[in-house]
Amino acid sequence: MRSWMLFVVTLTLLASGADWARAQQRIDVQAVITAADVNHDGQIDRVEYLRRMSEAFFFVDANKDGFLTKQEIQQTIAGANPERVAAADTNADGKLSMYEYHQAIAQNFDEADTDRNGLLSMQEIKTRWGSPTG
Secondary structure, three states: OHHHHHHHHHHHHHEOHHHHHHHHOOOOHHHHHHHHOOOOOOOEEHHHHHHHHHHHHHHHOOOOOOEEEHHHHHHHOOOEOHHHHHHHOOOOOOEEEHHHHHHHHHHHHHHHOOOOOOEEOHHHHHHHHOOOOO
16 A cells, blocks of 8 residues: 555656546545545645655655656656656756655645645645546
8 A cells, every 4th residue: 555655646746637637547535645644634734745755756766866767757657747757857967856856746735735724635636636536
């Protein structure tokens, strides 16, 4: 379950909306929230989100060099969106540092947090990434 969770949360950064919707056909969004929701309040706060996403970074970093390459991302994440990866690579060196990765996922959190309360509710997650279909 843990490695599946890491895979799922990494999609939030690297998959486009359409790719996420296709991948999500096999994913129970409620299970994702439950796994990330450490304090069991039914929402994902920024700390919970960043913790899970940091774990995902290390899961995807196959050679453990502290960077995510395009190859590592494509081999690990089905439907990875090359444009989003390239946009996150702010120094254009062909890989994502932890700093670049955190900048991108923080922006993603902020975009999903439509009520600006610092929490991702189930409704905000469904709105951002679609409703589960299976």
